[in-house]
Amino acid sequence: MNVPFVDLHAQYLTIKPEIDFAIENVIRETAFIGGKYVKSFENAFAEAYGVKNCISVANGTDAIYIALRMLGVEPGDEVITVANSWISTSETISQAGATPVFIDIDPVHYTINPDLIRDKITARTKAIIPVHLHGQMADIIAIQAICEEYGxxxxxxxxxxxxSAFEGKYAGTFGDAATFSFYPGKNLGAYGDAGCILTNNDALAEKCRMYANHGALKKHHHLMEGINSRLDGMQAAILETKLKHIHSWTRKRIDKASLYSKLLEDLPGINLPTVRPETEHSFHIYAIRTNYRDELKEYLAEKGIETAIHYPTALPLLPAYDHLAYKPEDIPVASCYQHELLSLPLYPELTEEQQMYVTDAVKEFMLTNAAK
Ligand SMILES: Cc1ncc(COP(=O)(O)O)c(C=O)c1O
Incomplete structure (x- = not known):
């Protein structure tokens, strides 16, 4: 049996007529850039979150960069973020001219450890970017309190x-701005690059919209220099079609994550994901932890099971950040877990049979090889 890490074609087949219809409309109307499909998706996404403004952009990386710039982050500033994430979270801080300040992760939930933040705040700190990693919400209430205390x-x-949600309130509705990626493999994924910014701050929304469109809200009225970061009509139409299914897909992810946890329960040498209390984890990623990560990954690959690592090197330890001179001891948890985390296949269309096959293989490996 082959179990891919994600199967986007399987998902397409479940909604093929809707997607094909959406794409055909965009082509017939040649609504390729801007236009009604982009507007309509922005409205639908903002409404789904109960947030006033959704500014669509070209990808999730631009979303962070634009939000940082338009909040006024500039050279000389510091922005606090987490040691375990995709590089977009920190490279955008540098792109804005600021310095990323990395905080270790909490050993149980793998998100930024708020207890370590205060010590790193200086007169130059301007913002905090927590990442709700794997679908697990960061300790947003504690982080919000720190942001309020220090401005x-x-x-x-x-x-x-x-x-994802904390006490029924969605991730992305707690801060000054929230940034999303709709990269194809994300829980809500386009058929290409896409992203957006959500904010209840109208002035910030207008600035972000302007900056993402060459500094203009009206054609040829460039009030500043900006960038070209647009969501295209095709992606917008696809995203709006898929948005109608997101809650059912999230439910399936959560159910499949529970099944994994049930099937792997009590297996020695494996740590299963722990969901933060009072939150809904949307299970973008189901990551287990083991000291035998690399051997297990190889064993699963031999069995036709594709896995992934999120992430093999903690951000501050990447060569890209040599100049900041972080040592593994500065981020002991992230630097240890980078060798232990292994993401198992998880997507709404994954079958129970495939999950049994994956967990049987994990058990087989752990009970024979790892027990030695
Ligand atoms: C945590 C995180 N932030 C930002 C991004 C950037 O999104 P994009 O790939 O759409 O630029 C990603 C995407 O992989 C991500 O996982």
């Missing part, structure tokens, strides 16, 4: 956490 902007990186 810092809060930008939630929601690239991996569409419709």
């Amino acid at each position: 810092l902007f809060l930008i939630e990186d929601c690239a991996q956490s569409h419709f």
Whole structure:
């Protein structure tokens, strides 16, 4: 049996007539850039979150960069973020001219450890970017309190956490701005690159919209220099079609994650994901932890099971950040877990049979090889 890490074609087949219809409309109307499909998706996404403004952009990386710039982050500033994430979270801080300040992760939930943030705040700190990693919400209430206490902007990186929630309130509705990626493999994914910013701040929304469109809200009226970061009509129409299914897909992800946890329960040498209390984890990623990660990954690959690592090197330890001179001891948890985390296949169309096959293989490996 082959179990891919994600199967986007399987998902397409479940909604083929709707998607084909949406794409045909865009082509017939040649609504390729801007236009009604983009507007309509922005409205639908904002409404789904109960947030006033959705500004669509070209991808989730631009979303963070634009939010940082338009909140006024500039050279000389520091922005606090988490040691374990995709590089977009920190490279955008540098792109804005600021310095990323990395905080270790909490050993249980793998998100930024709020207890370590205060010590890193300086007169130059401007903002905090927590990441709701794997679909697990960061300790957003504690982070919000720190931001309020020190007057810092809060930008939630929601690239991996569409419709995750704390006490029923969605990730992305706690900060000054939230940024989303709709990269194809995300819980809500386009058929190409796509992203957006959510904010209740109308002035910030207008600035972001302007900056993403060459500094103009009206054609040829460039009030500043900006960038070209647009969602195209095709992606917007696809996203709006898929948005109608997101809650059912999220439910399936959560159910499949529970099944994994049930099937792997009590297996020695494996740590299963722990959902933060009072939250809904949207399970973009189901990551287990083991000291035998690399051997297990190889064993599963031999069995036709594709896995992934999120992420093999903690951000501050990447060569890209050599100049900041972080040592593994500065981020002991993230630097240890980078060798242990292994993401198992998880997507709404994954079958129970495939899950049994995956968990049988994990058990087989752990009970024979790892027990030696
Ligand atoms: C945590 C996180 N932030 C930001 C991004 C950037 O999104 P994009 O790939 O759409 O630029 C990603 C995407 O992989 C991500 O996982």
